[in-house]
Amino acid sequence: MSWLSASIANQKECLEGLELTRGDLRQKVEAAIVNSRGQTSNSLEVAAGIMGGQRQKTSDVGLFSESASTMQRMFKLGANLIVAKDGSGHVGSIQEAVNLVVDESLGPTFIYVKEGIYEENVVVEETKWNVYMIGDGMYSSIITGNRSSTDPEGYITSWTATLFVSGQGFVAIDMGFRNTAGPEHFQAVAAFSSSDRSIFFRCSFDAYQDTLYAHSNRQFYRDCDIIGTIDFIFGDAAAVFQRCNILPREPLPFQYNTITAQGKEQPAENTGFSIHECIIRPYEVVTRPTYLSRPWRNYSTVVVMKTEMSSVVDPAGWVPWEGSVPPDTINFAEIENTGPGADISGRVSWPGCRPAISEAEASMYTVGAFINGAEWIPLAGVPFDPNF
Template identity: 40%
Template sequence: MWLAPAFLLLLHTAAVAAPSPSVSTAAACKSSLHPKQCRAILAPLRLSSNLYDYARFSVKQALKRARRTSKLLDHYLAGGGDRARRARGGALEDCRRLNDLNLDYLEAVEAELSLGESVLTLIGVNRVRALMSALVTDQHTCLDGLEASGIFPELHGFFSNETRLCGISLELVCDALDRTVVNRFQPDSLRGQNDASSPPYGLPAMGRNLMQWENGDVVPINQWVTVATDGSGNFSAIVDAVAFAPNYTSSAEYGYFAIYIGEGVYEENVEVGKEKTNLILIGAGNNRTVITGNRSFADGWSTFDSATFVVFGRRFIAMDITFQNTAGPEKQQAVAVLNAADLSSFYRCSFLGYQDTLCVHSFRQFYRDCDVYGTVDFIFGNAASVFQNCNLYARKPLPYQANAITAQGRSYPSEDSGISIHNCTIRAAPDLEADLNSTKTFLGRPWKEYSRTVYIQSFIDHVIDPLGWMEWNGTFALSTLYYGEFDNSGPGANTSGRVHWPGYHLMNASDALKFTLYNFTTGDDWLSWTGIPYYEGLL
């Protein structure tokens, strides 16, 4: 059995406080964005409870609502509405899939919280917060898709209310966890700041003995298959290899399942389902193994379903693969990769597209030594995502468009989500570099009200407009977002002409440390098992 180092196991022994005292529902809901509805949700609890009990009750209420939603969606998908409306029901199908995921998330949170506040571990705390944030993100994805499609307007109010219920539950759970469990993280100053460029465990190279690491230790890979376009592998299609992979494996007990993908272009849309946990996809090299598709919003796909590659399975890893969507800028939203997998990593990969290239949808994610190409909002979503040593290339959009590298979707201040771009390079792609004056390019714009994105110790070339950041719609979110820059270099890193928004920050080292891998995603919990190099803190 392959075990985590002892120091990691010691790190996650929780330091717990005494059970929190009872408070009124008014006090519990005081800091909510929706205090009146929060009090209504807790009204069945006639006697005052503590924050932890309020949180558990709100999760039960959200779970009941999600189960009713499943029945409602089944009714509509089975024949509610006329034929034309059913034919345009892709957004409703997305809602059904997302609701299935949310049922799993809520059941997992309920089980974790049932352990009691006196024994909840730090790993449990971080897992619960990630699950609750993903729950809210899924709700917003459903609601956004319905509103964009224009179908079933009678459902918009229903899903809007459900989204608010999930948000209130998120607030209550996070408030309870913050007050119950102390010392969630060790101070970053106690951690090493080294670059694990020579990790104790390294992913094997193509063609090497799969049962050993490069240093001779046993590889935590129990089984593997190969995919090749010429028929020489176990499979000729990636989707078939993914389907063959075992379901719900534990990395500690089973190890990773590896799919080696040979050189070639694979024209297929691949989904790694929630049941495909601990899966590694290893290509022949960047731009040598290419997974490609061309679905787009303009051609009738929802943004969610336009993705060439979708992953939900926990602890997913991809390396040495190019993912692309070739729909082009005129096709509007066209996703290359949609990542909704907790503790997922992409190493030495490329993401090629235009609008909405890479959807960092939800949970905790890491990208190292990757290239991302796009135009409008080409890195978007609501994960807690960290990019290290990556190249972000702005391409030439349509004539009337401006580029925004990021569009982060945090909708509640309780969420631990955001985009952290650390030691990366931001440049123009060759097509834009040749006509740089034709397009303005910005570091990001606020998709949701509490949008959060930071650039740390990165090289920013002249492609970036002196203002740095772009409005979404007038003054929306300008006082509630958090955008920050720290210790960047290059001609586009000059902050003297930056926006003067209340939510924009010139960060100091203490601010920046909050967005490093260790503090932002507790990366040592999972990355130390992968062999992927990373910086824990600042350079």
């Protein structure tokens, strides 16, 4: 189901990337892939029918922080490749190290990125499996770029990413990812991931609009700092954000902030964003309104639970997409949140927005049930809470 949902996300992005082309190229491509889109959608519905929509609650299996720290020290000591700006490593750039990874490796390849600011755009291609990128801290080992959608090269949104990851099983620990293009350049991605079973632990994501593109497949974010303005967590992945700091910053004077924009287009997709035990607070003084999400697609799904919200969150909570009335099929939900921004008395009254769901429903969006994290996160030595 994850792979079929990812296929739908890729087909959408293919067409969106052609929107600004001249002539009828987009229409021709859309016509050429109509059968593929239909078959993917039908296959997904069949798979969903077999699953019956059931998600099982998992047992409490997590790792203690001490064990995680020990494993990460071992990762560094046993690194296959060391990146260092001062010449003390195997290579001087992160892309050089990634290029040396054996294609489709079933075992992990450990890349230790020593402290420094690396000005490069890094691509981990689809053939680079199980890459572990371990730094010296989220604000010490930093990859930075400045590509944006306004560049004369004509980048589509995903191509602006400072880090672009599509190889499955990617793990980043103690790394920082920045896009310094600034708010006036609109879409400018710090990190893009379509990596199935990807993990980001103690990482920072720093940009403005479209900071983190959680494009597709199963993803887990733990103890991360995510900073931005408009749609700064967006995409069509099945992603859980756990114990992260979500940090809106000041946008341009005519803009407002939206923390998420989730792109679920079809009801059978197993995608959505789960924000669990996080903290939402301003990165700096924020004078413009900040909302939890806006519905990017008809089945946009965002669940916020056990999260501390400061007053930076607007009392309405959620905002329409460019003023349009959201369809009843969206799924925006909240449960057991705290802080002044969690007051639900002023929330919007859309049918698809439910400010007080049950614990049973919330449990469907946990690490264990939503992304089957107990099966693959322990391999990376990353702590997690599997249940509500």
